[in-house]
Amino acid sequence: GAVVSQHPSWVICKSGTSVKIECRSLDFQATTMFWYRQFPKQSLMLMATSNEGSKATYEQGVEKDKFLINHASLTLSTLTVTSAHPEDSSFYICSARGGGRGADTQYFGPGTRLTVL
């Protein structure tokens, strides 16, 4: 149980284009999903918290107009990187809360590696 998927697993795009990443909870309903970013040899940094049916809450320093988050259902959240630039190249990982073993336990998706040329 508590399986989270992400799609795509990797993407390469040109500078200035937009990229959408999907995060799905496969076997449980997730009222809250989280988006993290991990640069090489660094730890995960929380970007935003996504609640079903409401606007996302962004961490300080994360541009909400650049990183668009939509949590349209209890099993799906999407992150769109708009007008991507090389400095946005990173490992983007979503997590979902729920699925037993403690109400605040987060289960992580496999991640999406974004490379912006």
Next chain:
Amino acid sequence: QKEVEQNSGPLSVPEGAIASLNCTYSDRVSQSFFWYRQYSGKSPELIMSIYSNGDKEDGRFTAQLNKASQYVSLLIRDSQPSDSATYLCAVINGGGGGADGLTFGKGTHLIIQP
């Protein structure tokens, strides 16, 4: 700003020995603590959660929490080469309830020597 501190390592442990990983956190009101394992190029995998002072055991893993000292540790008994990974300590940002995300330490790179 909440902080979670870990020794980055690498920590090298012989196969079959006990690996001891440590973590300190800055926010005294933190209530929920997690250990994740991350293999290179992969996303984190939950190992243990701990909420109360004392020890919590799950198979070869034991998590220890001391809120007075703001200290969390993870012991891995009978270490195996497959345990070689980066171990991330994480703390819930808020007072609990699941609404807040996690603050991660930078991770300890563990190497189990065959």
